[in-house]
Amino acid sequence: MNSSSIVLDYEPETLKDKTDKFKRHWLQYLKSYIFGCFPILQWISRYNTSWMLQDIIAGATVGMVLVPQGIAYAKIANLDPQYGLYSSFVGACFYCLFGTSKDISIGPITVVSLLVGRAITNVTTAHPEITGPEVAVFLCVVVGIITMLMGMIRLGILVDFIPSPAIAGYMTGSAITISLGQWGKLTGVKLNSHQAPYLVVGEFFSNLGGIHVDIAFGLTCLVTLYAIKYFSVKLATRWPRFKKSLFYFGIMRNGTIVIIGTFISFCINVHEPTASAFKIIKSVPAGFDAMGVPNMSLGIMGEIMDVLPSIIIILVLEHVSVAKAFGRVSDYTIDPNQEILAIGVTNLVGAFFGSYPGTGAFSRTAIMARSGAKTPLSSAFSAVIVVLALYVLTPAFYYIPEATLAAVVIHAVSDLVSSPKYVKELWNTNKLEFLVFASAVLITFFDGVEDGIYIAVALSLFIMLFNLARPKVVVMARSPLDPTSKCTSVVPASNDFYSSAQHYIYFDENDPHFETHMEPLPPGVIVLRVSNALLYPNASHVTESIIAAAKTRTRQGETDENKKELLWTQTLDSRKNSHLPILEAVVLDFSAVTRIDSTALQTLSTAREQLDRYASHSVEWHFTGMTSLQVRSDLLLFGFGTLEDQEGMTSSTSDSTLYASSCVSGTTAATRPPPKEEDSEKVQEVTFKDSPEVINQENRFDEDMECQQQKPQQHHSPEAYYTDPMDVENMVDSYYMENNKFSQVIVDPHDYLPRDKHPCFHWDMDSAVRSICQRWSTRRPPPILLPPPSSASSQSSTAGH
Structure with a gap:
């Protein structure tokens, strides 16, 4: 060996060394932990007017999308429209204090709304004296406490155990389930949307004779939404100088359709609002009418246990995966543990405002990122739009057609369906992951959303353990x-x-x-x-x-053992070797x-x-x-x-x-x-x-x-x-x-x-x-x-x- 070579001799750090190091620096560790729990303290001193202008534009844009989505998603959860707005406000308002993503938009999402609706149905069926809002608020408290504790003890690593094919498969199955559940509202046909999706399809075609005038609003709005989305992209490519204007027009399509549909409905029903020929959402109370201490009834807990794990899994998985994805796009790093803590805090606080569980939504986050948000404070400006809607626009909400909201929901969840290109790539690269994806889709379609996520997670963990073993x-x-x-x-x-x-x-x-x-x-x-x-x-x-x-x-090798001393599975070395x-x-x-x-x-x-x-x-x-x-x-x-x-x-x-x-x-x-x-x-x-x-x-x-x-x-x-x-x-x-x-x-x-x-x-x-x-x-x-x-x-x- 050359005299100048390096000789490696490592001494491992003992438990005593680690303890002594902690004793010397515990105050620094505590300070770092507290500052980590409030990321806003690290950048608020550098906040400037340029950032504020961009945050206002992005936040207001998302707020205009958040209002119609909140109303529509509340209907999926079997709740009145105002509860979707409550969830939208609290998530947008408090996230900026704890979050590490500048793009995320916390509020109600379709899949969680569907699961909350299932929980409300289970509880109200078993305990008729308990109302749907009480169940939703109770869920918000429990989910908030659990996710907040997960964030505080830094369990964000659990997210890494669930692969993207499992999430994609479950999201695809859930999107199909939600879309089928909205067919009744879109067409006016009476359907039981809480049964398995394939049964919903069968019931829909059995009751085609019950189609009402709602289909005129529903199909027109749905086709218009897809047309605006398609032509805004095409025209932006043809006329680049109008690209920014067309972008804002495209992302405002949900709000635009709701406004137009509401105006037409108002013109039709202004003289006889109680005798509408099609379904409208009717009265929406102004302000925060449901604020108060949640009703923590143990009877609710027993009935929501089958849905609770799936709600937590979806809340955490979708939020962290969306935050990570847009962090990579915009070249910044998010802290998964802190994001989970932010979900917990916003949901726990939201329970006192009457909200139901919410998390980061992909569609709204994409709009926030493309609108040029600079800091997490942009979500607070979305909350301002929601508050204005709660106090100023509630009289207009009376005339919103349910078919229009159904069209908004179907259009929104279509983005959750995995593209054929993704499915083909999955098949070509890993057959086992394709199996996870397909299982999640099929089980969600034929059995239900709860079993879909459980099977997807179980298969993913099995494959991971098999590869490890x-x-x-x-x-x-x-x-x-x-x-x-x-x-x-x-x-x-x-x-x-x-x-x-x-x-x-x-x-x-x-x-x-x-x-x-x-x-x-x-x-x-x-x-x-x-x-x-x-x-x-x-x-x-x-x-x-x-x-x-x-x-x-x-x-x-050479051995002195004779054949009598060998085990039945052993033989002396044969001549052939x-x-x-x-x-x-x-x-x-x-x-x-x-x-x-x-x-x-x-x-x-x-x-x-x-x-x-x-x-x-x-x-x-x-x-x-x-x-x-x-x-x-x-x-x-x-x-x-x-x-x-x-x-x-x-x-x-x-x-x-x-x-x-x-x-x-x-x-x-x-x-x-x-x-x-x-x-x-x-x-x-x-x-x-x-x-x-x-x-x-x-x-x-x-x-x-x-x-x-x-x-x-x-x-x-x-x-x-x-x-x-x-x-x-x-x-x-x-x-x-x-x-x-x-x-x-x-x-x-x-x-x-x-x-x-x-x-x-x-x-x-x-x-x-x-x-x-x-x-x-x-x-x-x-x-x-x-x-x-x-x-x-x-x-x-x-x-x-």
């Missing part, structure tokens, strides 16, 4: 970086297997791209890559894979192993003992690419990292020191003697090709052992190496004992790589194999490698006997 353990092969120096002989000339002059890249042995470039590893060495953290679910699978790879690529080497070293690539628990460590220790018995000597275990100091520390605690014959030695000694006269014939990994200090001083750097004596010895070796050319073989293949009979082995032993006075130290870039203090921890796979070969080359000769005996030769040999 069955990580890939890849057997690695190698190829030389300099193909001109590749050994193509069955019997490597001289000491090619232990050469440190060549550099190699390592890859999956089944990779077809390297099939003709593979070069066998040193006999007795196997290299494997573990592709995930080692934890109790996958510990047995990983170790069994390691043992299986070792037993299929090596033969059993005599061409395989005995296992000497296992190299594990731990670059992907960021964690390892006690179960995995115990299982690795058991595997080490099992392979020691299999090889009849101590097998070396080497680890490469470790990125976690904790994994390194845990391995050391269980006896990994050192060699039995090199306890306490650093890799700078064990990997770089060569011996000229300590090679003993027949040594194994367990019996190799430790280096002597006087031997290290005798090491001299020479170049093989410049030494005539070495060249002569190589020529003599080539005369004794003929090098036969062969087609490149696969890594670890039985045909890649073959142990010669005892007479040839003795000949080679004497050859190496006679000529082992020549040694070399190749100085190359590997010598400058960081080396661990412990000899079995390495920077990469090539360094590990080079380290093994470098030590072995001076302690024992390599095995003689000949082709495995052919069937013809075997038969002739048998006949001779």
Whole structure:
């Protein structure tokens, strides 16, 4: 090892160190936590008029969308329109104090409104004395407390366990369910929208004769909404100078349609408002008429338990996913824990205003982002619009046609349906995730929204646990970086297997791209890559894979056990495996192993003992690419990292020191003697090709052992190496004992790589194999490698006997 190389020796931080550090800095941690709970304190001092102008424009724009949506979504929840406005106000008003997204718009959303409607139906059916608003407010309190606690104890990581296909599938199924539930209001047909969606379809076509004049308002408004959306985009492309005006006209389409529909309804019903030919929402009280302390009845809790988990899941998932998505688009980072806390606080406070659960909505957030919001304070200006609507526009709300609101809802939820492009990409990339998506859609359609989200989450968790429990353990092969120096002989000339002059890249042995470039590893060495953290679910699978790879690529060592003492699953090494080497070293690539628990460590220790018995000597275990100091520390605690014959030695000694006269014939990994200090001083750097004596010895070796050319073989293949009979082995032993006075130290870039203090921890796979070969080359000769005996030769040999 070069004197300038870095020797790695990490000391893990103990629990006492962590405790002392916390005692010294607890006040700073507390201050940081409090400031983290109120992000507005970090930027409000820099707030300026330019930001305010942009926030007012964006907030007012979203507010004009929020009012009609709040009224429409309240009808989905089986509530009067004002409760949707209450939810819209509180979410928009208080979010800016706790949120970290400048674009998010908190308020009622379609899916949660549908679930709240289901809960209200369940409770009012079982307890007729309890009203729908009481159930909605009770839900708001419970959901607010739970999500607020999740945010305070920083459980935002739970969101990461639910993949996007599960969310997309559930949202698609929910959008279909909501749209079908609005068919009755759109056309005037009486439907039970609380049954399974496919039953709603059947009931709708059975009652087509009950279509009323509502369909005129509904279909006209729905077609107009899609037309405005389509032509605003087309015209903006054709006339770029009107792009901004067309953008605002497009996003105001919901409000525009509601205003036009209300005006037409007013003109028709102004003289007889109570005898309207079509359904209108009628009286809406002004102001915050429902403010007060929520009714916390235990009877409500028992009836909402089947819906409550799904409401919480949707609230958290949709809000955090929307906030993250627009944070990436606008190049800022949101805090998921703080966003969950913001949901909790706004819902808990909203319960005292009479609101029902709300969260961030994708459509309104997109409008906020495109309108140029600069800070989270923009949502407060949306709240101002909602308050004005509550106090000024409630008389006009009387004439809003329900068919118009149904058209607004159907148009809004259409954005939740996954596009065919997304579904196709999902199918092409991952069939299991497509299964999650399809299951969520189908179960939501045929059973209901609650079971849809539960099944989607359950399938996602199952797939995640399966992938965790069955990580890939890849057997690695190698190829030389300099193909001109590749050994193509069955019997490597001289000491090619232990050469440190060549550099190699390592890859999956089944990779077809390297099939003709593979070069066998040193006999007795196997290299494997573990592709995930080692934890109790996958510990047995990983170790069994390691043992299986070792037993299929090596033969059993010499043993004194007779057949009577073997288990029924064991056999003495058969003659057919005599061409395989005995296992000497296992190299594990731990670059992907960021964690390892006690179960995995115990299982690795058991595997080490099992392979020691299999090889009849101590097998070396080497680890490469470790990125976690904790994994390194845990391995050391269980006896990994050192060699039995090199306890306490650093890799700078064990990997770089060569011996000229300590090679003993027949040594194994367990019996190799430790280096002597006087031997290290005798090491001299020479170049093989410049030494005539070495060249002569190589020529003599080539005369004794003929090098036969062969087609490149696969890594670890039985045909890649073959142990010669005892007479040839003795000949080679004497050859190496006679000529082992020549040694070399190749100085190359590997010598400058960081080396661990412990000899079995390495920077990469090539360094590990080079380290093994470098030590072995001076302690024992390599095995003689000949082709495995052919069937013809075997038969002739048998006949001779």
